[in-house]
Amino acid sequence: GGKSANIILDDANLDGALLSSLGVCFHAGQGCAILTRLLVPRSRMAEVEEKLPTFFGFIDYGDPSSESQIMGPLINARQRDRVLSYIEKGKAEGARLLMGGGVPETLRKGFYVEPTIFTDVSNDMTIAREEIFGPVLVIIPFDDDDDAVRIANDSVYGLSGGVWSADEARALAVARRIRSGTVAVNGGIYYGADAPFGGYKQSGIGREMGPEGFEEYLETKTIAIAV
Numbered sequence: 577g578g579k580s581a582n583i584i585l586d587d588a589n590l591d592g593a594l595l596s597s598l599g600v601c602f603h604a605g606q607g608c609a610i611l612t613r614l615l616v617p618r619s620r621m622a623e624v625e626e627k628l629p630t631f632f633g634f635i636d637y638g639d640p641s642s643e644s645q646i647m648g649p650l651i652n653a654r655q656r657d658r659v660l661s662y663i664e665k666g667k668a669e670g671a672r673l674l675m676g677g678g679v680p681e682t683l684r685k686g687f688y689v690e691p692t693i694f695t696d697v698s699n700d701m702t703i704a705r706e707e708i709f710g711p712v713l714v715i716i717p718f719d720d721d722d723d724a725v726r727i728a729n730d731s732v733y734g735l736s737g738g739v740w741s742a743d744e745a746r747a748l749a750v751a752r753r754i755r756s757g758t759v760a761v762n763g764g765i766y767y768g769a770d771a772p773f774g775g776y777k778q779s780g781i782g783r784e785m786g787p788e789g790f791e792e793y794l795e796t797k798t799i800a801i802a803v
C-alpha cells in the first residue's frame with residue numbers, strides 16, 4: 577500500500593537504510609504508509625542492487641500463526657491476483673525484476689506472493705504510481721537532492737516518507753520539502769500518541785492522534801458581538 581518515497585541520500589549508511597526497505601513485506605505490503613518507492617542515488621544503484629536481495633532474503637514467511645514468520649499471506653485470492661497483475665505490468669513497461677515476482681513453490685495453498693523487487697523503474701510507470709498493496713518494492717534512481725524531492729512529490733499520494741543521510745541537517749532539509757503528512761529521518765518512528773498522523777493530497781484529510789486528533793472530535797463555535 578501507499579506510494580511513499582524512502583530517499584537514500586549519497587552519504588547515507590547504506591546497510592541501515594536498506595534494512596528499512598524490508599517494511600514493504602510487513603503485513604504482506606497491505607498497509608497505508610509503507611515506503612514502496614526506494615529512491616537511490618544513481619551513483620549507488622549497483623551497490624544497492626547487489627545488497628538488497630540479501631536483505632530481503634532475511635524475510636521468513638509462511639504460516640501466519642508461527643512466531644518465526646515475518647510475512648503472511650495476502651487477504652484473499654483476488655488481492656493475490658491483483659498483485660501478480662501489477663508485477664506483470666511492471667515487466668511489460670520495462671522494469672527489471674531483481675528478485676521474486678511470483679507465487680512461492682512451497683506455498684501454493686493460500687494467497688502468497690514472494691517478496692518482490694523491481695529496478696530500472698521510472699516514476700511514470702504504473703508500479704511507481706498506483707497502490708499495489710503487496711510485497712513489491714520499486715527502486716528509482718535520482719541525480720541530486722532536488723531530483724529526489726521532485727520524484728518523491730510526483731505522486732497523488734502523500735502519507736509518509738523517509739530520508740537517510742549521515743548529515744541530519746541535510747536529511748531534515750529534504751524531509752521538510754516532501755509533501756507528505758509524516759516523514760522519518762534516519763529511521764525515526766513517527767507513529768505515536770503525541771504526534772498527529774495523516775496525509776496530504778489523496779492520502780486523506782484530517783489527523784488522528786496528537787492534539788489535532790482530539791480536535792477531530794470537537795465542535796467549534798464562533799460568537800460575534802456587535803460593538
